[in-house]
Amino acid sequence: MPDEPPxxxxxxxxxxxxxxxxxxxxxxxxxxxxxxxxxxRASFERLFAHFAPxxxxxxxxxxxxxxxxxxxxxxxxxxxxxxxxxxxxPQKAAASTWIYTIARNSRTDMFRRLRKFDTPLxxxxxxxxxxxxxxFIAVQERRNALQVKELLKTLPHxxxxxxxxxxxxxxxxSEVAQExxxxxxxxxxxxxxxxxxxxxxxxx
Amino acid sequence: MxxxxxxxxxxxxxxAGSLPLAQSACVSLHLNYCSTCQRESRKLQQMGGMxxxxxxxxxxxxxxxxSVMSRLDEPAPxxxxxxxxxxxxxxxxxxxxxxxxxxxxxxxxxxxGLQISRLHTGDVENEFALYHIKAGRTIPRHTHKGTELxxxxxxxxxxxxxxxxxxxxxxxxxxxxxxxxxxxxxxCICIGVLDAPIKxxxxxxxxxxxxxxLQAH
Ligand SMILES: [Zn+2]
Numbered sequence: 001m002p003d004e005p006p007x008x009x010x011x012x013x014x015x016x017x018x019x020x021x022x023x024x025x026x027x028x029x030x031x032x033x034x035x036x037x038x039x040x041r042a043s044f045e046r047l048f049a050h051f052a053p054x055x056x057x058x059x060x061x062x063x064x065x066x067x068x069x070x071x072x073x074x075x076x077x078x079x080x081x082x083x084x085x086x087x088x089x090p091q092k093a094a095a096s097t098w099i100y101t102i103a104r105n106s107r108t109d110m111f112r113r114l115r116k117f118d119t120p121l122x123x124x125x126x127x128x129x130x131x132x133x134x135x136f137i138a139v140q141e142r143r144n145a146l147q148v149k150e151l152l153k154t155l156p157h158x159x160x161x162x163x164x165x166x167x168x169x170x171x172x173x174s175e176v177a178q179e180x181x182x183x184x185x186x187x188x189x190x191x192x193x194x195x196x197x198x199x200x201x202x203x204x
Numbered sequence: 205m206x207x208x209x210x211x212x213x214x215x216x217x218x219x220a221g222s223l224p225l226a227q228s229a230c231v232s233l234h235l236n237y238c239s240t241c242q243r244e245s246r247k248l249q250q251m252g253g254m255x256x257x258x259x260x261x262x263x264x265x266x267x268x269x270x271s272v273m274s275r276l277d278e279p280a281p282x283x284x285x286x287x288x289x290x291x292x293x294x295x296x297x298x299x300x301x302x303x304x305x306x307x308x309x310x311x312x313x314x315x316x317g318l319q320i321s322r323l324h325t326g327d328v329e330n331e332f333a334l335y336h337i338k339a340g341r342t343i344p345r346h347t348h349k350g351t352e353l354x355x356x357x358x359x360x361x362x363x364x365x366x367x368x369x370x371x372x373x374x375x376x377x378x379x380x381x382x383x384x385x386x387x388x389x390x391x392c393i394c395i396g397v398l399d400a401p402i403k404x405x406x407x408x409x410x411x412x413x414x415x416x417x418l419q420a421h
Contacts, residue, residue: 041273041276044273044276045269045273048269048272049269052264052268052269052272053261053262053263053264054256054257054259054261054262056261056262056263056264057259057260057261057262058256058259060262061259070262071264071265071268074264074268075268075271075272075275078272079272079275079276079278082272082276083280084280093249093250093253094250094253096253096254096256096257097249097250097252097253097254097256098253099253099256100249100252100253100256100257101249101252101253103256104220104221104252105221107221108221112225112326117225117326117327118326119225119324119325119326119327120300120301120324120325120326121225121229121297121300121301121325121326123221125232125296125297125300126225126228126229126232126297127232128232128235128236128296128297141243141246141247141250144247145247145250148247148250148251148254149254152251152254152255163251163255164255166216166217166220166222167219167220167251167252167255167256168255168256168259170220170221170222171222172217172222172223173213173216173217175222188212188213191212191213191216192212195212195216198251200244200247200248200251201212201244
């Protein structure tokens with residue numbers, strides 16, 4: 001083993017690993033793929049034990065959602081995970097990202113339902129499934145994903161805190177500004193700084 | 205070639221799900237045309253996934269697993285497949301909002317060069333409307349109240365600051381004064397999302413100065 005040079009240096013960093021086909025081979029991406037291919041209930045139970053508590057945390061994060069609603073959301077999300085698992089493509093996203101988007105979509109739809117929004121749209125119309133060329137995306141972006149994960153750990157608290165409020169609590173920049181009692185411009189510039197640090201912003 | 209994009213705040217709020225529905229629909233349509241923003245929003249989604257992974261887990265009631273396991277055989281709702289039945293080339297989201305072609309919509313005729321059709325998105329705080337500007341015609345000089353998002357769907361228009369083509373996304377605030385003019389070669393259809401909904405106050409008023417009514421107090 002020690003004499004063998006690594007085939008892919010991306011295997012050396014972070015927890016998300018990507019093989020030479022650009023496919024994720026971390027524990028949960030493999031597990032999710034198995035569920036999609038074989039409808040394996042035992043694998044689903046394992047996935048549930050890991051992700052359901054995260055989905056619940058996400059559901060309750062910073063919002064006025066009751067525990068009953070949060071648990072309803074956990075059920076909804078986990079059933080969708082089961083139903084859509086065969087569409088999961090590990091070349092496009094890590095399992096955690098894929099499950100996060102389902103949770104985000106379901107939470108957004110739930111908020112609209114709770115506020116009795118009368119709309120012809122649901123979250124899946126707004127965030128359409130990616131139609132991009134998967135292998136191309138993987139090759140181009142897998143290194144970036146590993147990088148983001150590492151860089152995220154190095155963000156100053158004031159930037160990380162705002163990203164958590166925006167993404168996990170689902171707050172707008174102005175809501176965050178109000179809550180932290182800082183000017184909107186400060187929130188915007190902290191987000192922009194974080195985007196630069198994480199190398200997310202694309203030159204336009 | 206897309207030259208005008210949503211800013212960082214918009215893309216972040218869009219990806220996180222906190223952007224109002226009508227504005228989200230407008231950003232989503234821009235992504236249809238813009239591979240650059242698609243890429244950026246994919247990265248933002250990945251980042252969201254990483255933040256999600258780092259949440260402190262919140263214990264779920266033991267009965268929840270049983271209840272989910274007992275529901276696994278339920279058939280998946282049809283909506284998962286419903287959107288692959290595209291027959292024309294306009295974005296799926298537009299087809300869902302329009303339920304037909306441009307001709308089938310109800311248009312409000314503002315003057316001989318401009319018609320507006322409001323589409324129902326369910327967002328009560330933001331108006332989502334189609335603007336049809338005849339080729340070569342100008343929307344009279346006006347200012348907006350609040351924020352206006354514009355996305356070009358067909359043709360192109362220009363103003364004091366540039367030329368905007370299909371897929372271009374503009375955000376203008378209240379201080380902005382401009383006079384959009386459609387290209388001479390073809391009509392321009394664009395989406396306008398206003399966070400201070402337009403109220404028309406009557407035909408006479410409208411005929412006198414259509415855009416006074418757009419910024420009515
Ligand atoms: Zn763009």
